[in-house]
Amino acid sequence: MxxxxxxxxxxxxxxxxxxxxxxxxxxxxxxxxxxxxxxxxxxxxxxxxxxxxxxxxxxxxxxxxxxxxxxxxxxxxxxxxxxxxxxxxxxxxxxxxxxxxxxxxxxxxxxxxxxxxxxxxxxxxxxxxxxxxxxxxxxxxxxxxxxxxxxxxxxxxxxxxxxxxxxAGAGQHTKLANQITIASNMVGVCEAIAYAKKSGLNPELVLDSITAGAAGSWSLSNLAPRMIKEDDAPGFYVKHFIKDMKIALESAEELGLSTPGLALSLKLYEELEAKGEADSGTQALIKLFSSP
Missing domain, CATH: 3.40.50.720 (NAD(P)-binding Rossmann-like Domain)
Incomplete structure (x- = not known):
């Protein structure tokens, strides 16, 4: 001890x-x-x-x-x-x-x-x-x-x-399962905020409703408010999330598992990184959904 x-x-x-x-x-x-x-x-x-x-x-x-x-x-x-x-x-x-x-x-x-x-x-x-x-x-x-x-x-x-x-390795496998869950969820959070704005709603009031229901998630409660405020400060870097998703995709392929949601999220984050957002927080993904 x-x-x-x-x-x-x-x-x-x-x-x-x-x-x-x-x-x-x-x-x-x-x-x-x-x-x-x-x-x-x-x-x-x-x-x-x-x-x-x-x-x-x-x-x-x-x-x-x-x-x-x-x-x-x-x-x-x-x-x-x-x-x-x-x-x-x-x-x-x-x-x-x-x-x-x-x-x-x-x-x-x-x-x-x-x-x-x-x-x-x-x-x-x-x-x-x-x-x-x-x-x-x-x-x-x-x-x-x-x-x-x-x-x-x-x-x-x-x-x-x-x-x-x-x-040994079980902790890493569990974290990859965590990142796979977050990957698709972040796309959904961005689409929801973009939809709320486009339909003329107050996105903060929308969050008050949907975070308490079946849609609730850590990303929705903690990162969506940053998206609304256009706060890109990194709690977790885009470049590091891309790294995690690549490891998860590689591990899933080794296991013979198809992860289309993960693959889509990785594609979007790589597009975000190409726009100069590697050192932004992962919530910066909203920029792909908010641009004209």
Whole structure:
């Protein structure tokens, strides 16, 4: 079991990672951080986090290492490079990848971690910037039950709907199911807002009605209001959602599963990205439905 004397390492302090690390610090844990650009971690350093100038140094000093990076290629670099986690980790360390990544990569990390006498979990999250700030993320976990139980108190500082889904990779598969659901739903949300405006309705009043009924969803409640206000600030980047959808489509094809809704959503988001919206929030999809 972890204690507050155990040091927690956090790699990746972007839109969500910074808030997640801050939640851990506020719970009383000692946190060391590493990110490619130190300036992006200034707020955490000012709040008391210790800066490490390399992944190797952070790895050697921490009992638990959490990674929250952008792409599977980033996960591979962080874990498998010469200066990465698995080349420098001490026996008994817990490795928790919270990036949305490939299930097979999660299986590979766990396999190599076990050879080092370590524990690995894949634990991607859902809930966006709001969930990260408020500690209300959904956390989908894959890995061994013992490791899950050992670090559950730490996960509970960041989320409240935390479920062990199965062996290594199961957390990633669950997150991909989540993204498949959101993908088609986002198209529906955009079409609904565009329809409300075109028919002369007040879209805010429409939301008051339909979010409480059968159409209700997280995206409708949290992202549709941003669409109406033309607020494109990223709680979750378009470019990262495209990455997730591509992984999901690849995994579905490997399973022999047809996902036409996912394919359509990916096509639309790639069109949005081509218009220069890669760093906008996913709610920016409304622009494809609102243009003349």
């Amino acid at each position: 972890l204690t507050y004397e155990d040091r927690i390492g956090f790699i990746g302090t972007g839109v969500m990672g910074a808030s997640m690390a801050k939640r851990i610090m506020n719970a009383g844990y000692h946190v060391s951080i590493y990110t490619r650009t130190k300036q992006k971690a200034t707020s955490l350093i000012n709040a008391g986090a210790d800066w490490e100038d390399s992944i190797a140094n952070l790895t050697k000093n921490c009992k638990v290492i959490i990674t929250m990076v952008g792409y599977p290629s980033d996960v591979e670099e962080v874990y498998f490079s010469d200066q990465g986690i698995l080349k420098n980790v001490a026996q008994g360390t817990y490795l928790v990848d919270m990036t949305t990544s490939k299930p097979k990569l999660a299986e590979q990390i766990e396999s190599e971690a076990e050879e080092k006498g370590c524990y690995a979990l894949d634990a991607p999250v859902s809930g966006g910037d709001i969930g990260a700030k408020n500690g209300k993320l959904t956390i989908m976990v894959g890995g061994k039950e013992k490791a899950y139980k050992d670090i559950l108190p730490l996960l509970q500082t960041m989320g409240e709907n935390i479920i062990l889904q199965g062996e």
